[in-house]
Every structure is written in C-alpha cells, then in structure tokens.
Amino acid sequence: MLTINAEIREQKVKSRRLRRENYVPAVLYGKHLAESIPLKLPLKETEQFIKSNDVGAKVNIKIGGKTNLALLKELTREPLSGQPMHLSFMAISETEKVKAIAHINVVGKDALLRKGVLIHLLDEINYRALPAHLFEFVTVNVENMEVGDNIKVSDLEIAKNPNIEILTPLDTVILTLNPVREHKAEEAAEAASESEGAEKPEESEKEEKSEKENE
Numbered sequence: 001m002l003t004i005n006a007e008i009r010e011q012k013v014k015s016r017r018l019r020r021e022n023y024v025p026a027v028l029y030g031k032h033l034a035e036s037i038p039l040k041l042p043l044k045e046t047e048q049f050i051k052s053n054d055v056g057a058k059v060n061i062k063i064g065g066k067t068n069l070a071l072l073k074e075l076t077r078e079p080l081s082g083q084p085m086h087l088s089f090m091a092i093s094e095t096e097k098v099k100a101i102a103h104i105n106v107v108g109k110d111a112l113l114r115k116g117v118l119i120h121l122l123d124e125i126n127y128r129a130l131p132a133h134l135f136e137f138v139t140v141n142v143e144n145m146e147v148g149d150n151i152k153v154s155d156l157e158i159a160k161n162p163n164i165e166i167l168t169p170l171d172t173v174i175l176t177l178n179p180v181r182e183h184k185a186e187e188a189a190e191a192a193s194e195s196e197g198a199e200k201p202e203e204s205e206k207e208e209k210s211e212k213e214n215e
Contacts, residue, residue, distance in 0.1 A: 002049050003060040003067065009040040015086070019043075024084045028061055028070060030091030037063065046084050050075060056101045056136045061089055069131060071098060097128050099167065102135055102158070104174060108143030112177060116147045122174040125153060126167040133163040142175060150176035 006026065009018070015025045022043040029036040039061070049059060055075055061068045074088035092098050101124045112118050125138060138156060145151070153159060154170035 001058055001060055002045075002053075003062050004041055004045045004049060005062050006039040006041050008063065009038040011038055019083075019085075024087065026087040026089065028063075028068060028089045028091055030070075032091050032093055039063070041087065043084075046087065050084055050087075054103060054136055056103070056134070058092075058131060058134055059089070061091075069094065071100060071131075071134070092131050094131050097130050097165070098134070099126065099128050100134055101126055102138045105137045105139045106142055106175065107139055108141045111143035112145060115145070116177045116179050118142060118145075119176045119178055120174075121176065122153075122168075122172060125156075125158075127158070128165040128167060129163055133161075140174065142177075145175070145177045147177050147179050150174075 006028075007023075009023075009025060018025050018040050023040040024043055024046045026039040026041050026046075027036055028039055049057075053059070053072065055072055057072045059070055059072060061070045068091050070089035070091050072087065073090045074086075075084065076086040077083065078085050090098070103124050104120075104122060106118075106120065109118060135158075138158060140151060140156070142151070151174045152170065153166060153168050153172045153174060156174075158164045159166050159170060
C-alpha cells in the first residue's frame with residue numbers, strides 16, 4: 001500500500017499558490033480524529049497514487065511521525081489537464097467496517113460484437129467491509145453472455161463473500177445483452193419521435209397563418 005507524506009496546510013494559503021509550488025490541497029477527516037486536518041500533498045506522490053487508484057482506494061497518510069490509514073473518498077481533477085486539484089480522505093480503523101464503493105470493470109466485450117448490443121446499467125457497487133477486505137474494482141466477464149441474458153449484483157462472487165456486506169440491492173441489473181434489431185428499433189423510434197417534435201412548430205405556424213388569412 002502506498003504511503004503519501006503529507007504536511008499540515010495553512011488555511012490562509014490559497015490553493016492556486018500550493019499548486020504553483022507542486023503541492024495538491026487535501027483534507028483528512030473522520031470520527032477517529034478530533035477535527036479535520038487540512039493537508040498539502042506532494043504533486044508527484046499524489047499523481048503516482050491516482051495513476052493506479054481511484055475513489056475507494058486505501059492509502060497511508062503520513063503526517064509528521066504518525067501514519068493514518070485512510071480511504072480516498074473524493075478526487076477532483078482539472079477538466080482539461082486531468083491534474084489533481086483536491087483530494088478528500090477519511091481516516092479509518094483496521095477493526096471497524098467502513099462504507100466504500102467498487103467500480104465495475106467489464107471484460108470480454110469483443111466476444112459479443114456479433115451477438116447483440118451490451119447495455120451497461122450500473123457503474124459501481126456500494127458495500128461495507130473491514131479495511132482488510134476493501135477493494136476498488138469488480139471484474140465482470142461477459143464473453144459467455146447470450147441475447148436476453150443479464151447480470152445482476154447477486155451474480156457476483158463478492159455477493160457470496162461473508163466478509164462483504166453489499167449495500168446495493170442484489171436484484172439490481174448491471175449488464176444486459178439486447179438483440180441488435182431491438183437496439184436498432186429503439187434508435188429508429190427515438191429518431192421518429194425527434195422528427196415529429198421538429199415538425200410540430202411548422203404545423204403550428206401554418207395553422208396561425210391560416211387563421212390570420214381567414215380573418
């Protein structure tokens with residue numbers, strides 16, 4: 001697990017100045033702390049961390065001589081460059097369960113190209129577990145799916161893991177495989193609906209013109 005060497009951040013120092021000095025503003029909070037701690041993180045260490053981690057990842061935050069086990073709860077990036085702008089961490093205890101999210105990673109999609117259209121309905125799963133059992137991603141292999149099949153939260157291996165308490169409803173559909181013709185029919189129906197909507201203003205104008213001529 002990566003350790004980030006953080007420093008206490010002075011509240012009066014502007015975030016823009018910190019970024020110019022190659023630091024990223026952050027905050028560490030949690031019920032195990034007397035109060036939230038404003039931090040500044042070295043840019044290189046932060047970029048190394050978020051390169052292979054996302055929201056829900058564990059990390060050690062070292063402040064002075066004390067190391068805090070923490071969970072990344074929020075990450076804000078600069079829209080154009082993608083550079084980290086602010087991070088929020090929650091201090092956690094090894095002996096206490098915490099709420100977290102796991103991102104869904106789909107593999108095997110190439111095998112479905114000639115079968116149908118894969119509809120992805122759920123991007124992440126909410127769960128609760130001890131820090132030792134936390135995870136960031138759930139990999140779902142779809143290569144054996146057939147048209148009409150769907151994969152629900154209850155079908156995942158983690159749903160059967162006694163160390164994991166799934167908070168997302170187990171009957172929630174994650175993925176479904178629709179026939180190609182059904183997908184095309186839906187697109188055609190949407191296009192027709194949009195076309196009808198575009199014609200209505202013209203019809204309304206014609207009616208108004210006709211009424212004026214009758215007057």
